[in-house]
Amino acid sequence: TATFSEAMQSSTINTNTFTVSDGSGNIEGIVSYNGTTATFTPSSNLSDSTTYTARITTDVRDLAGNAMASDYTWSFTTVDTTLPIVSSTSPVNGATGVAINSTITATFSETMQSSTVNTNTFTVSDGSGNIGGTVSYSGTTATFTPTSNLSHFTMYMATITTGVKDLAGNALASAYTWSFTTTGD
Numbered sequence: 001t002a003t004f005s006e007a008m009q010s011s012t013i014n015t016n017t018f019t020v021s022d023g024s025g026n027i028e029g030i031v032s033y034n035g036t037t038a039t040f041t042p043s044s045n046l047s048d049s050t051t052y053t054a055r056i057t058t059d060v061r062d063l064a065g066n067a068m069a070s071d072y073t074w075s076f077t078t079v080d081t082t083l084p085i086v087s088s089t090s091p092v093n094g095a096t097g098v099a100i101n102s103t104i105t106a107t108f109s110e111t112m113q114s115s116t117v118n119t120n121t122f123t124v125s126d127g128s129g130n131i132g133g134t135v136s137y138s139g140t141t142a143t144f145t146p147t148s149n150l151s152h153f154t155m156y157m158a159t160i161t162t163g164v165k166d167l168a169g170n171a172l173a174s175a176y177t178w179s180f181t182t183t184g185d
Contacts (some may be wrong), residue, residue: 002056002072004036012061013038020054022047049168051079080168085109086160086176093178100151100182104144104158113165117142121163126154155181 004086010038013033020040021027028043038056043106046052056072090105104124117137122144132147140161150156162178 001040002038002054004038004060007036007059007063008033008038009063009065013185017057017059018055019052020052020059022050022052026085027052046078048078048082051075051077058060079168082110082166083170083173084112084164084166085172089158089178091180093180097182098150098180100149102150102182103146104156104180105141105174106133106158106160107141107167108164109140110166112142113138113167113169116163116165121161122159123161124156124158126151126156133157150182152182152184155179 010033013031015031018031018038018040020029030041032039040054053073053075058067058071061067086106087109088107091102114137117135119135122135122142124133124144134145136143157177157179160172162171162175165171
């Protein structure tokens with residue numbers, strides 16, 4: 001919204017004189033005017049983590065026909081509300097013949113808070129309990145490195161909990177689990 005210091009000619013307040021841009025161009029929307037306030041209503045939700053620039057041009061006029069001295073612009077940035085997801089794993093879910101000296105990785109859809117990616121939030125179980133290991137995080141990939149080689153012919157289940165969070169503090173919607181089976185070689 002933009003509030004003027006006096007009543008304006010409503011016919012001069014429209015999508016040509018009140019625009020909102022996301023940096024790649026003006027976004028679609030409708031403009032309304034009531035009292036001294038103009039409102040731009042986007043046609044769809046604004047994008048997460050995006051800076052927008054709103055502009056009121058000098059083509060708007062007050063009731064006497066006077067234009068503003070210069071365009072009025074302001075910027076704002078939307079928050080990140082997109083929940084992260086696990087976009088890929090290695091080994092993949094259901095893999096067989098996995099080498100016993102493998103590390104287990106999970107790649108996220110976005111950068112995560114590294115402090116939330118640890119042995120409490122990334123676990124690997126052999127069916128009788130969690131196995132020992134360390135967790136590291138780089139780029140968008142978390143890596144679980146077992147303390148010792150995995151056992152032969154064993155099904156393992158890896159879990160990423162909702163304790164992992166992206167940079168905006170959004171957690172996974174639900175825990176992510178996948179399983180794989182090691183080789184006998």
